[in-house]
Amino acid sequence: MGEILSAIESRRSRRVISGRPIPRETAELLLRAAHLAPSCANNQPWRFVAIDDPETLDRVKEHLTGGNYWAKPSPLIIAVSSQADLDCQIPDGRTYHLFGCGMAAMNLMLQATELGLIAHPIAGFRQAPMKDILEIPSEYTLIALIILGYPTDDLSGLSEKHRAEERAPRDRRPLMEIASWNHFAPASGDKD
Numbered sequence: 001m002g003e004i005l006s007a008i009e010s011r012r013s014r015r016v017i018s019g020r021p022i023p024r025e026t027a028e029l030l031l032r033a034a035h036l037a038p039s040c041a042n043n044q045p046w047r048f049v050a051i052d053d054p055e056t057l058d059r060v061k062e063h064l065t066g067g068n069y070w071a072k073p074s075p076l077i078i079a080v081s082s083q084a085d086l087d088c089q090i091p092d093g094r095t096y097h098l099f100g101c102g103m104a105a106m107n108l109m110l111q112a113t114e115l116g117l118i119a120h121p122i123a124g125f126r127q128a129p130m131k132d133i134l135e136i137p138s139e140y141t142l143i144a145l146i147i148l149g150y151p152t153d154d155l156s157g158l159s160e161k162h163r164a165e166e167r168a169p170r171d172r173r174p175l176m177e178i179a180s181w182n183h184f185a186p187a188s189g190d191k192d
């Protein structure tokens with residue numbers, strides 16, 4: 001198996017992170033990895049805010065949803081935002097900014113994994129106050145936050161559910177439920 005697949009396999013959305021600071025150079029490397037992602041017409045629709053200032057981190061963490069309590073020790077959070085006008089909008093209804101941001105986020109998370117970091121994407125936050133704190137213009141969508149941190153072995157801060165998930169094997173549907181050869185085949189349980 002190639003090294004890339006092994007990096008992909010070792011990336012997990014883990015929740016036991018320490019507050020140990022992440023150096024600026026490491027954060028810059030993550031941003032560079034993200035920025036090397038492909039995008040429609042090379043539009044580079046991703047806009048990142050890397051948050052490492054303790055006061056700003058504290059303010060941002062106030063607006064995580066309750067289930068994301070585990071992100072509180074994080075010393076570095078990267079906010080991913082964009083808007084449709086920054087990328088291809090094909091008249092038949094296809095818009096590409098979210099696709100581009102997803103690819104950039106994945107580059108960032110794989111690079112973080114390779115550096116021994118946990119990189120956990122989340123949608124569980126209150127967008128409006130978070131955008132205010134980060135001064136993200138109103139026409140942008142704050143798509144996701146990537147919670148970063150070095151791993152620890154101390155699971156004591158996690159809920160029982162999250163402790164079990166932390167130890168559980170990766171959960172994926174069978175491959176041929178989500179892929180097919182030569183024609184589209186809906187997976188059982190999908191909406192028509």
Ligand SMILES: Cc1cc2nc3c(=O)[nH]c(=O)nc-3n(C[C@H](O)[C@H](O)[C@H](O)COP(=O)(O)O)c2cc1C
Binds near residue numbers: 012013067144
């Ligand atoms: C767009 C997006 C939003 C997510 N939001 C949250 C979240 O708010 N809280 C959380 O704990 N995990 C969140 N996750 C992590 C997923 O639960 C996780 O990726 C999924 O369970 C698969 O596990 P794996 O990443 O370890 O393979 C999110 C992931 C993505 C891609």
